[in-house]
Structure formats: structure tokens, C-alpha cells
Amino acid sequence: xxxxxxxxxxxxxxxxxxxxxxxxxxxxxxxxxxxxxxxxxxxxxxxxxxxxxxxxxxxxxxxxxxxxxxxxxxxxxxxxxxxxxxxxxxxxxxxxxxxxxxxxxxxxxxxxxxxxxxxxxxxxxxxxxxxxxxxxxxxxxxxxxxxxxxxxxxxxxxxxxxxxxxxxxxxxxxxxxxxxxxxxxxxxxxxxxxxxxxxxxxxxxxxxxxxxxxxxxxxxxxxxxxxxxxxxxxxxxxxxxxxxxxxxxxxxxxxxxxxxxxxxxxxxxxxxxxxxxxxxxxxxxxxxxxxxxxxxxxxxxxxxxxxxxxxxxxxxxxxxxxxxxxxxxxxxxxxxxxxxxxxxxxxxxxxxxxxxxxxxxxxxxxxxxxxxxxxxxxxxxxxxxxxxxxxxxxxxxxxxxxxxxxxxxxxxxxxxxxxxxxxxxxxxxxxxxxxxxxxxxxxxxxxxxxxxxxxxxxxxxxxxxxxxxxxxxxxxxxxxxxxxxxxxxxxxxxxxxxxxxxxxxxxxxxxxxxxxxxxxxxxxxxxxxxxxxxxxxxxxxxxxxxxxxxxxxxxxxxxxxxxxxxxxxxxxxxxxxxxxxxxxxxxxxxxxxxxxxxxxxxxxxxxxxxxxxxxxxxxxxxxxxxxxxxxxxxxxxxxxxxxxxxxxxxxxxxxxxxxxxxxxxxxxxxxxxxxxxxxxxxxxxxxxxxxxxxxxxxxxxxxxxxxxxxxxxxxxxxxxxxxxxxxxxxxxxxxxxxxxxxxxxxxxxxxxxxxxxxxxxxxxxxxxxxxxxxxxxxxxxxxxxxxxxxxxxxxxxxxxxxxxxxxxxxxxxxxxxxxxxxxxxxxxxxxxxxxxxxxxxxxxxxxxxxxxxxxxxxxxxxxxxxxxxxxxxxxxxxxxxxxxxxxxxxx
Numbered sequence: 001x002x003x004x005x006x007x008x009x010x011x012x013x014x015x016x017x018x019x020x021x022x023x024x025x026x027x028x029x030x031x032x033x034x035x036x037x038x039x040x041x042x043x044x045x046x047x048x049x050x051x052x053x054x055x056x057x058x059x060x061x062x063x064x065x066x067x068x069x070x071x072x073x074x075x076x077x078x079x080x081x082x083x084x085x086x087x088x089x090x091x092x093x094x095x096x097x098x099x100x101x102x103x104x105x106x107x108x109x110x111x112x113x114x115x116x117x118x119x120x121x122x123x124x125x126x127x128x129x130x131x132x133x134x135x136x137x138x139x140x141x142x143x144x145x146x147x148x149x150x151x152x153x154x155x156x157x158x159x160x161x162x163x164x165x166x167x168x169x170x171x172x173x174x175x176x177x178x179x180x181x182x183x184x185x186x187x188x189x190x191x192x193x194x195x196x197x198x199x200x201x202x203x204x205x206x207x208x209x210x211x212x213x214x215x216x217x218x219x220x221x222x223x224x225x226x227x228x229x230x231x232x233x234x235x236x237x238x239x240x241x242x243x244x245x246x247x248x249x250x251x252x253x254x255x256x257x258x259x260x261x262x263x264x265x266x267x268x269x270x271x272x273x274x275x276x277x278x279x280x281x282x283x284x285x286x287x288x289x290x291x292x293x294x295x296x297x298x299x300x301x302x303x304x305x306x307x308x309x310x311x312x313x314x315x316x317x318x319x320x321x322x323x324x325x326x327x328x329x330x331x332x333x334x335x336x337x338x339x340x341x342x343x344x345x346x347x348x349x350x351x352x353x354x355x356x357x358x359x360x361x362x363x364x365x366x367x368x369x370x371x372x373x374x375x376x377x378x379x380x381x382x383x384x385x386x387x388x389x390x391x392x393x394x395x396x397x398x399x400x401x402x403x404x405x406x407x408x409x410x411x412x413x414x415x416x417x418x419x420x421x422x423x424x425x426x427x428x429x430x431x432x433x434x435x436x437x438x439x440x441x442x443x444x445x446x447x448x449x450x451x452x453x454x455x456x457x458x459x460x461x462x463x464x465x466x467x468x469x470x471x472x473x474x475x476x477x478x479x480x481x482x483x484x485x486x487x488x489x490x491x492x493x494x495x496x497x498x499x500x501x502x503x504x505x506x507x508x509x510x511x512x513x514x515x516x517x518x519x520x521x522x523x524x525x526x527x528x529x530x531x532x533x534x535x536x537x538x539x540x541x542x543x544x545x546x547x548x549x550x551x552x553x554x555x556x557x558x559x560x561x562x563x564x565x566x567x568x569x570x571x572x573x574x575x576x577x578x579x580x581x582x583x584x585x586x587x588x589x590x591x592x593x594x595x596x597x598x599x600x601x602x603x604x605x606x607x608x609x610x611x612x613x614x615x616x617x618x619x620x621x622x623x624x625x626x627x628x629x630x631x632x633x634x635x636x637x638x639x640x641x642x643x644x645x646x647x648x649x650x651x652x653x654x655x656x657x658x659x660x661x662x663x664x665x666x667x668x669x670x671x672x673x674x675x676x677x678x679x680x681x682x683x684x685x686x687x688x689x690x691x692x693x694x695x696x697x698x699x700x701x702x703x704x705x706x707x708x709x710x711x712x713x714x715x716x717x718x719x720x721x722x723x724x725x726x727x728x729x730x731x732x733x734x735x736x737x738x739x740x741x742x743x744x745x746x747x748x749x750x751x752x753x754x755x756x757x758x759x760x761x762x763x764x765x766x767x768x769x770x771x772x773x774x775x776x777x778x779x780x781x782x783x784x785x786x787x788x789x790x791x792x793x794x795x796x797x798x799x800x801x802x803x804x805x806x807x808x809x810x811x812x813x814x815x816x817x818x819x820x821x822x823x824x825x826x827x828x829x830x831x832x833x834x835x836x837x838x839x840x841x842x843x844x845x846x847x848x849x850x851x852x853x854x855x856x857x858x859x860x861x862x863x864x865x866x867x868x869x870x871x872x873x874x875x876x877x878x879x880x881x882x883x884x885x886x887x888x889x890x891x
Contacts (some may be wrong), residue, residue: 007125018690027823028796031084033743041338043769044729044731044733044770045720045729045730045769045771046217046729046770047731047732047753047767047768047770048554048765048767048768048770049732049766050497050498050765050767051466051762051763051765051766052482052484052494052497052756052763052764052765052766052775053463053465053466053497053498053499053500054400054466054468054489054501054763054764055397055398055460055464055500056398056401056439056440056441056462056464056465056466057440057467057468057486057488057489057763058078058439058467058468059077059078059305059419059437059438059439059467060075060076060422060436060437060440060467060486061077061078061166061167061169061305061419061436061741062075062076062109062169062170062422063075063422063424063434063436063441063725064076064112064113064170064424065114065424065426065427066115066116066119067114067176067345067427068116068117069119069120071085071087071428072084072085072119073085073114073426074095074112074114074122074147075092075112075422075436075465076109076110076111076112076124076161076422077109077110077161077465077467077761078108078109078127078128078161078166078761079107079467079469079760079761080094080107080465080466080467080468080759080761080762081094081095081097081099081107081109081227081739081761081762082094082095082096082109082112082124082147082440083095083465084146086146086464089463089464090461090463091464091888092462092463092464093464094464094465094762095143095147095148095150096141096150096649096736096739097735097736097737097755097762098734098735098736098737099126099737099739100716100734100737100739101138101711101716101737101741102716103139103739103741104135104760105126105127105128105129105134105135105136105138105739106127106128106136106138106139106141106739106762107128107738107740107760107761107762108126108129108159108160108161108162108173108761109124109125109126109127109161110125110126110127110132110160110166110169111124111125111170111171111172111184111185112124112125112160112170112172113167113170113172113173113174113182115174115179116174116176116179117174117176117243118179119146119161119180121142121143121144121174121179121198122142122143122146122147123140123141123142123143123172123174123182123199124140124141124150124157124172125138125140125141125172125184125857126138126139126140126141126159126161127155127159127160127169128159128160128161128162129158129160129163129224130157130159130160130163130187130188130223130227131158131161131209131222131223131224132159133222133224134152134158134704136158137154137155137156137158137159137203138154138155138158138197139152139153139154139159140152140172140182140184140199140202141153142198142199142200153199153200153201153202155193155202156197157186157187157188157190158187158188159186159187159363160187160227160523163187163224163227163229164216164224164225164227164229164303164304164305165187165229165232165255165303165304166305167284167304167339167419167421167422168229168232168233168282168284168303168304168339169232169233169285170233170234171184171185171186171232171233171234172184172234173234173235173236174239175236175246176236176247176406177242177243177244177245177247178241178244178247179198180195180196180197180198180716181194181195181196181246181247182194182195182198183205183250183252183268184202184234185230185231185232185233185234185252185254186211186230186231187212187227187229188227188228188230189211189228189230190211191204191205191206191208191211191230191231191691192204192205192208192231193205194268201611201653203234205268205271207268207269207270207271208231208252208271209271209272209273210231210254210256210273211228211254211261212228212229212230212231212254212255213228213255213256214228214229214255214282214303215227215228215229216302216303223478224423225782228255229255229282229303230254231253231254231255231490232253232254232255232282232283232284232554232803233252233253233283233285233286233293234251234253235250235251235253235286235287235288236249236251236291237249237250237253237288237290237295237318239250246267247267248264248265248266248267249263249265249318250263250264250268251262251263251274251286251288251295252271253283253284253286253297254283255282255303256282257279257280257281258280259279260279260282260299261273261274261277261283261286261297262274267745273543274316276323277298277316278323278325280301281299281310281311281312281337282299282300282301282302282303282534283297283298283299283814284298284299284303284304284337284338284341284421285297285298285339285340285341285342286341287341287342287343287351288318288343289343289349290318292320292371293317293319294315294316294318294371294372295315295317295318295350296314296316296326296341296343296353296372297314297315297341298311298313298337298338298339298340298353299312299338300336300337300338300339300356300765301337301870302337302357304337304339304356304357304419304421305356305421305438306358306412306419306647307357307418308336308337308356308357309335309336309357310334310335310337311327311334311336311337311338311355311357312325312327312334312338313325313328313338313341313353313366313372314326315371315372317647319745324372326371326372326373328353328366328368331788333681334356334487335358335451336355336356336357336364337356337357338353338355338356339353339354339356339420339421339425339786340352340354340356340365340422341353341354341423342423342425342433342599343422343425344430345425345427345535346427346429346430347369347430349368349369349370349371349489350367350368350369350430351368351371351372352365352366352367352368352423352425353365353366353423354421354423354435355420356418356419356420356421357419357786359418360386360411361387361410361411361415362410362411362415362416362418363380363415363416363417363418363420364378364379364416364433365377365378365416365423366378367451376390377390378390378391378416378417379391381410382837385408385410386409386410387410387412388603389455389456390450390455390456391416391444391450391455391456391458391716392455392457392799392800393414393416393457393458393798394457394459394800394801394870395459395460396801396832397463397500397802397832397833398457398462398500398835398839399500399503399654399803399868400489400492400501400502400503400504401414401436401439401440401460402796403504403509404503404504404506404509405650406796408831416442416458417435417437417442418436418437418438419437420436420437421434421436422436423435423745429445430447430448431444431446431447431448432444432447433447434461434652435761439489440460440462441460441461441465441782442458442459442460443459443460443461444457444459444460446455451888455768466762466763466764467762467763467766468486468487468488468761468763469486469487469488469743469759469761470484470485470487470743470744470758470759470760470763470764471485471486471513471515471743471744472513472514472515472516472744472757472758473485473744473745473746473756474516474526474756475746475748475749475750475863476518476523476526476544476749477520477523477651477658477749477750478523478544478853479523479545479853480493480494480544480545480853481494481495481497481748481853482494482497482748482764482766483515483518483526483545483754484513485514485516485528485530485744486504486512486513487512488511488512489504489511489760490504490510490511490512491504491505491510491511491516491528492504492505493505493544493545493546495835495836495851495876496835496851497766499544499833500833501835502833502835502866502867502868504841505528505539505545506548507539507547507548507549507550508535508538508550509532510528510529510530510532510537510539511532511533512530512560513528513529513560514529514530514531514559514560514561514562515528515529515530515560515562515563516528516529516546516563517564517565517567517605518545518565519564519566519569520567520607520608520651521567521568521569521608522567522568522569523544523571524541524542524543524544525540525541525542525569526540526541526565527563527565528548528563529560529561529563529574529576530559530560531559534553535550536550536551536553537553537557537559537560537576538550538551538552538553538560538563538574538576539551540587540588546836546864550589551587551588551589552588552589552591553574553576553646554574554579554582554591556579557576557577557578557579558577558578558579559576559577559578560576560577560743561574561576561577561600562574562602562603562604563575563603564603564604564605564613565605566605566610566613566627567605567607567608567609567610568609569586570586570610571583571584571585571586571610572584572588573594573601573603573624574588574591575599575600575601575602575615577598577600578596579598580593580594580598580599581593581597581598581601581603581628581631582594583592583613583627583628583629589616592629594624594628594629594630594631594761595631596622596624596628596631596632596633597615597617597622597624597631598617598618600617600643601615601616601617601622602615602616602617602643602645602646603615603628604647606649606654606676607649607650607651607652608651608652608653608654609625609654610627611624612624612654612655612676613627613628613631614647614657614676615631616639616643616645617643618643619634619639619640619641619642620634620639621634621639622632622634622677623677623678633799634677635678635679636673636678636679636680636872637683638667639659639671639680640661640662640663640666640667640668641662641666641667642662642663643668644661644662644663644690645660645662645743646659646690646744647659647661647692648692648693648694650704651694651749652704654676655673655674655676655772656674657672657673657676657680658670658671658673658692658706659671659672659680659688659692660689660690660691660692660708660710661690664688664690667682668687668688669682669683669686669687669689670682670683670686670689670708670710670725671683671687672724683725685713685725685726685727686708686710686712686725686728687710687711687712688710688711689708689710689711689742690708690710690741691708691709691710691741691742691743691745691758692706692707692708693708693744693745693747693755694706694746694747694749695706695707695746695747695748695749695751695752695753695754695755696747696748696749696750696751696753696754697722697751697752699752701723703722703724703757704747705721705722705747705752705753706720706721706722706725706747707720707745707746707747707755708721708745709741709742709745709757712728712730713728715730716737717730717731717733718730718731718732718741718755718757718767719731720753720755720769727826731755731767732767738759738762738847739757739760739761739762740760741757741758741760742758743758743759743760744758745757745758752769753767753769753771754766754767754768755767787810787811787812787886788808788809788810788811788812788883788886788888788889789808789809789811789888789891790806790809790821790881790888790889790890791805791806791807791809791890791891792806792878792881792890793805793806793807794875794877795866797875800871800872801832801868801870801871802829802868802869802870802871802875803866803867803868803869804867804868804869805864805865806821806864806865806867807862807863807864807884808821808857808862808863808864808881808888809860809861810857810858810859810860810861810862811860811889812859814858815857815858816856817849817855817856818849818850818855819849819857819863819883820847820849820850820883820884821847821848821849821881821882822845822846822847822848822881822882822883822889823845823878823881824845824846824878824880825846826876826878827872827873827874827875828844828871828873829869829870829871829875830870830871831846831867831868831869832868832869832870833865833867833868834848834866834867834868835865835867836851836863836864836865836866837849837850837851837854837865838850839867873887
């Protein structure tokens with residue numbers, strides 16, 4: 001997964017970059033950033049915040065187990081914060097939601113360290129980019145309560161949780177004998193740093209001789225790929241110290257192909273290049289087996305995590321100084337680098353490593369039980385292209401991990417992984433292993449089956465870890481409550497916020513969705529646009545996003561841009577990257593150029609008049625009254641000069657438009673128009689605003705509820721107004737800030753107080769209010785009876801699991817206002833997850849019931865749902881289906 005997020009707010013924030021490199025720092029400030037700069041009073045409400053479940057969705061470069069406390073583990077993500085494992089629920093809990101707007105870069109975690117002397121202590125080195133994209137320097141966060149709260153020390157340089165080389169590590173390490181001592185490897189030529197007071201203050205280790213010299217691409221003028229990847233890991237030899245005294249032998253990895261490993265034998269006072277070491281490669285990992293006196297190193301020819309064409313595994317004997325190439329394959333046969341290095345602490349002779357950069361046909365995992373003397377592989381060829389796997393994979397809990405793929409051998413779906421740089425064996429349990437990929441955390445609890453010739457079972461171990469970057473959100477008045485546009489994995493249709501959707505959008509399978517919209521008066525009509533290396537950049541749905549078909553691109557399209565649907569779904573206006581604004585009637589079989597509006601404009605539709613569309617570009621607002629054929633620039637002035645703007649038209653009222661955005665060096669706030677954009681009035685009670693959305697009106701209010709990510713009364717937060725913006729209530733708190741929330745926001749038109757908030761790496765966050773003054777739901781109606789037919793289709797099947805679609809049709813003469821469908825499995829199959837309906841299962845009997853939005857089924861019409869299930873032995877299709885007491889015909 002590509003994770004190079006460039007935020008639209010970066011340029012506005014970059015003016016605040018820190019400068020200077022003092023030799024030492026001291027800090028004791030809490031790691032939160034919300035602060036009032038105004039005496040304006042803002043009301044507050046108590047909200048409950050959760051994630052709309054996706055489970056994963058991004059790169060997990062590091063997993064860290066505590067070496068002295070069982071079941072204490074952490075995971076770091078490149079842009080989405082850090083997490084702690086919760087053994088009781090086998091899920092992850094987020095630890096950095098308190099990071100605020102002004103320090104959004106601190107959601108990128110370049111390294112984690114768990115203190116083995118005092119397991120309550122944990123440290124995180126944070127910062128997302130080392131170039132100007134990140135407005136602040138890096139920091140080291142320290143916690144004495146396992147990440148529940150943090151204190152922060154700012155650093156005089158940047159850190160790069162989302163930079164090249166982020167899978168190497170860990171850069172941050174705690175001395176296992178004297179835990180007040182920590183080391184941090186820095187990028188950008190800043191060298192090696194040390195703290196002797198448990199992370200409160202840091203000083204550069206001036207005696208360390210090498211700051212690194214490897215860059216991915218020296219010609220990159222942005223500074224992203226041309227940054228020196230620096231000092232990349234620190235490993236202590238715990239056998240060279242005693243409790244309370246500093247460890248004497250410390251190994252440090254440097255991004256330098258000729259001088260990759262250094263060692264100190266006097267507690268960091270002096271350093272020397274480790275003699276006899278291999279050259280020509282970068283050491284991604286350095287892991288010590290102090291029991292047997294072996295230091296293992298995983299090498300690649302590049303810094304990763306995407307690239308890497310050659311690699312080796314080496315073993316250094318700490319007692320004799322002998323080097324041994326223990327690579328499992330010949331150098332000529334590698335097309336990947338090695339990483340993911342780990343040692344079984346219960347059986348130190350057992351070592352594992354990954355072919356992290358083997359994208360095709362799959363990643364590879366290697367295992368040795370004799371200290372690297374011999375190796376076995378997670379999979380091998382029988383007769384090409386057929387494979388034999390030592391593992392089974394069950395992704396029924398996160399079914400989208402198949403990516404809807406049906407590849408030809410030797411590829412398989414789901415894949416074992418890619419970008420597999422973080423792999424760890426539980427130090428207390430040889431049977432448990434976890435590893436990160438570009439999309440999830442996989443794990444197993446019977447790893448030792450590998451050695452006995454059996455298969456070990458891999459499944460997602462990612463619940464609670466949400467790492468998607470959100471570009472757009474929509475909550476239609478009917479159908480699914482939430483549609484999303486996401487980076488890297490496209491987006492999802494959530495029919496149940498508490499369950500993982502079965503699949504991301506497909507047909508087309510856009511890598512990143514940049515914008516989506518639905519027809520306000522015909523919510524079954526949905527459009528989305530986005531990025532794709534080849535193929536169409538636009539897709540349409542006529543069933544509320546459940547199924548999609550690709551449109552055609554106008555000439556010159558290179559990316560998604562923004563898109564708008566007419567209120568009745570009869571036409572669309574698209575502003576793609578690479579060419580000018582276009583419009584079409586129907587579903588995009590041909591496009592015509594819009595006139596009067598510049599290329600790159602943001603486009604939206606009026607939610608009442610199907611012929612009215614709006615646009616914005618560089619401080620000018622544009623209006624079309626002929627379906628997007630021609631636009632006219634509005635005379636409205638004093639709007640934000642740049643393009644960091646989001647605007648929406650209010651459902652139910654023609655010409656009611658709200659516009660948010662701007663930059664700190666110019667106009668920045670929230671504007672309202674009631675005349676279709678001819679004039680705008682700025683709200684004086686809003687300091688800054690970046691998003692605007694609408695939700696169900698409060699009881700007694702005739703105007704929909706407003707939501708915004710904004711600064712109001714000097715406080716940054718998520719705000720709600722039930723009186724058309726006259727007053728505002730902050731609905732989040734300092735513990736729930738999620739870094740940057742400027743991508744999108746929307747309320748729910750069916751649930752008062754519910755709001756969906758975009759984040760840049762923490763997924764889709766939604767909140768529900770404790771204030772019940774807005775309305776409620778309706779109870780489900782009784783199930784119908786009458787003639788019916790059912791189509792049951794198995795759409796995907798793998799060893800032990802399957803996916804099926806069910807279509808139920810009302811073949812009678814009367815409409816249904818609720819339905820219940822029952823059947824029984826013949827072979828002991830179990831439903832593991834079902835979408836577009838509620839269900840119960842007792843033994844073989846399954847009952848599926850409508851959810852609120854699909855209760856009404858007209859005579860002659862159909863309703864569909866799908867599910868994943870498990871099977872053993874056989875997977876016979878059910879033959880009898882009943883609606884009430886009526887047996888349905890089976891198609």
C-alpha cells in the first residue's frame with residue numbers, strides 16, 4: 001500500500017517550521033495540543049466515539065513485545081498512531097488519539113520501545129515527514145501508564161514515520177539493564193541520540209562516527225525520497241550489564257552500504273565499525289540471541305518498504321567475531337530484500353525472517369530451528385505455477401483482504417502479505433507470531449505446527465487497529481448509513497458500522513477514491529472517482545453502492561479529482577485531474593466540456609434542483625444552471641484565495657450553500673449563502689473552519705444540524721450547531737482529536753447527533769451524543785408472508801471458508817414492509833458475518849431479517865444480502881427457504 005499522504009493543509013501550516021539544532025533538550029509537557037487562545041465561551045457535549053469498522057487498511061511497519069511481561073505488545077503505524085494489544089478481547093486499543101490539529105505529524109510513529117524493567121513505561125518516537133510537508137519537528141513521547149497518557153519532549157529535528165526506510169528498526173531502544181538510558185537513531189544526518197533520564201532530555205552522541213549516507217533518490221527535489229535515512233536501529237546486548245548498571249555492548253545500524261553496523265563495548269562512550277561485516281547492503285534489522293551469542297542481521301539493497309531487489313541474512317558470533325552468510329537462498333535467486341527478523345526467546349535457536357519486498361507472487365517467510373544452519377519456507381512450488389503452503393489463511397473476519405481478486409497461479413487470494421518488515425514471535429509463547437503487512441496485521445497461535453510438518457493457521461489479528469486515510473464521506477437519507485472514499489483501499493459501503501464490510505468498492509477497483517456523491521432525491525444512484533494506474537477513473541452504482549460499473553474517462557484524465565451527482569441522478573459533473581471540468585447525462589458513456597469554469601475546480605451539486613451545480617477555484621465561486629454545460633463566476637468576494645476549501649449544498653433547500661476553508665495567511669473560516677452562491681456571509685463566531693456537513697435536525701428545529709472541524713472560541717475541535725450556526729457546541733475533547741480531521745465530515749440524516757469524521761490515518765471516526773433531543777428510530781415491522789423466490793449463489797470459496805450472495809424476491813401481489821428469511825445448512829456451515837441484514841443462527845438454522853433501510857420490498861421487487869461462512873467436509877447449498885410459513889421457489 002502506498003502511504004505517501006500529502007495533506008491539503010500542509011502548505012498553510014508549513015510557515016510554522018521549527019529551526020535550530022540545540023545540543024540537548026529537556027521537556028515535561030503533556031503531549032496534547034488543544035489550548036484556548038480566546039475567552040469566547042463554547043458549550044460542550046458528551047459524545048461516545050467509535051470507529052466505523054474496517055479493521056486495518058494500512059502499513060504496520062513495527063510490532064514490539066515486552067520481554068518481561070506476557071501479553072504486553074504494541075504496534076506502530078506509519079500515519080495512524082500507535083496501539084496496545086488487549087489480550088482479553090484479542091484486539092488493539094489506540095494510544096495517540098490525543099494528538100491535536102497543530103501537531104498532526106505526531107500521528108506518524110517511526111519507532112516504539114517497551115521498557116522491560118518497568119513494563120508500565122513505553123516510548124514512541126513520532127513525526128510523519130522529514131521534509132517540509134510536516135509543520136513540526138519530531139518528538140519522543142513517554143508514558144508511565146502503558147500509553148494511556150503521555151508526556152512529550154520536542155526534538156530539534158524531524159522524524160519520518162511515513163518516510164522511505166520506515167520499516168527498518170527499531171530506532172528507539174531502552175537499556176534492558178538501566179532503563180533510564182535510551183537511544184534514538186535519527187534520520188537526515190542528525191546522528192545518534194541518548195537520554196539518561198528516562199526520555200525527559202536528549203543529547204546527541206557526538207562520539208558516534210557515522211550519520212548515514214543512503215538516500216532513495218537523490219534527484220527528488222521535494223526532499224521526500226532524497227533524505228538521508230540515517231541511523232536506523234539500536235540493539236543492546238543484555239548479557240553485558242547487570243541490573244541497575246548500563247549495558248556495555250550496544251549495536252547500532254546505519255544507512256550506509258559500506259559501514260552498516262557499529263558497536264560500543266563501553267556503554268556508548270566510544271564506537272567502532274564492526275570488523276569483517278558484509279558490504280553492499282543496508283542492514284534493516286539487527287536482532288541478538290544473547291544466550292547462544294549470535295547477532296542476526298537482515299540486509300537489503302534498498303531502504304524499503306516498497307523496493308528491494310537483492311538481500312542477504314548474516315550471523316555474527318559475538319564471542320569469536322566470525323561472520324557467516326546464513327541466507328536461505330542464493331544471492332542470484334533473490335529478487336527481494338530481507339527484513340522481518342525475529343528470534344524465538346523460548347527457543348533462541350529458532351530464527352525467522354521475511355522477503356519483505358517480494359510483491360509477486362507473494363511475500364515469503366523463512367524459518368530456521370538451528371540458528372540459521374538450514375531453513376524452510378512458508379510456501380514452495382510443487383510444479384510451477386502450483387504452490388504448497390505450510391499455512392492456511394482464514395480472512396472471514398476481514399473478508400475484504402481478498403481484494404475481490406481471483407488471480408492465476410502462482411498468485412493466491414488472500415496473499416500472505418507484502419511490505420512484511422515487522423514480524424515478531426511472542427517471547428512467552430513460541431506458538432504465537434504476529435506480522436504486519438501493507439494492509440493488516442496477520443498472526444497465528446499454532447506456529448510450531450510448522451516444525452512438525454503440519455499447517456499453521458493465519459488469520460487477521462487487527463481488530464481495533466484502524467489505519468485508513470479518509471478523503472470523503474456521505475450519509476444518504478436511505479440505504480446504507482455510510483459511504484466512504486479512502487486512500488489505498490478505495491472505500492466501503494457500511495450497512496452496519498459495527499461490522500467489517502465484506503469488500504471494498506470494485507468494478508472499478510480504484511486504488512484511492514478521491515470523491516463520491518449520491519443523488520439526493522434518488523440515493524440509489526451513487527458516483528465515485530479516484531486514482532488507478534490504468535483503466536477508468538470513475539464508477540457508478542444504481543443500488544446505493546452495493547454494486548458498481550465503470551464509466552468512461554474523458555481524454556486526458558490522470559486522477560480522480562471531485563465529482564457531483566444531480567439531485568435526481570440524471571446527470572453528473574466531474575472535475576478530474578489532468579483535464580478540465582466535464583459533464584454528462586446518463587452514466588458517463590460520453591462527456592462534454594463545461595465552459596466558464598477553470599480546470600481543477602472543486603464541484604458540488606445543488607441538492608434540490610437537478611440542473612444546478614456549483615464550483616470553486618482560487619477564491620472564485622461558480623454556478624451552473626444548465627446541468628454543468630456552462631458556469632458563471634459569482635460576484636461573491638472575500639472568499640479563501642487558495643484551494644483548501646470544502647463546500648456543500650443543504651439538502652431540501654435550493655441555493656443554500658455552506659463553504660469552509662482557507663489558510664492562516666488569508667481568509668479562513670465558514671461562509672453561508674442563501675442565494676445559490678451569488679453572495680456569501682462569513683460567520684463571525686467561527687475563527688477557522690475546514691469542513692462542513694449536515695445531519696438530522698434537533699427536536700423543535702426546522703434547520704438541519706451543522707457539523708464542522710474548526711477553531712471556534714480559540715479552541716480546535718469538532719463542533720455542532722443546531723441553530724444555523726448562531727451558536728456552537730464542541731463535541732469532542734482533548735483525548736479525542738485524531739490529528740488532522742480536515743478531509744470530510746457529515747452528519748447522519750436519520751440519527752440526530754451522529755457525526756462521521758475523517759482522519760488521516762485513524763480511519764472513520766463516528767460519534768453519538770448523550771443528548772437525546774433529536775429523535776429516535778422506528779421499531780422493525782412484522783415479517784411478511786406471501787409468494788417469494790430465492791437465489792442463493794456462492795461467489796467465493798476457499799479452504800474452510802466461503803462467501804455467498806442471497807437475493808429474495810417478492811413474487812406476490814402485495815408489498816412487504818418487513819421480511820424474515822429462514823433456511824438450514826445441511827453440512828454444519830456457520831455464518832461468520834452477514835451484511836445488509838441482521839441474522840441469528842441456532843445449530844443449522846439461520847434466520848435473516850431486514851434492517852431499517854431495506855424493509856420495504858414492492859411486489860415484483862427484490863432485496864439482497866450477503867455473508868461469509870465456514871465449512872468443513874462439504875458446502876452444499878440450502879434447498880429450502882421460507883418467508884414466514886411460505887416456502888420460496890429456489891432459482
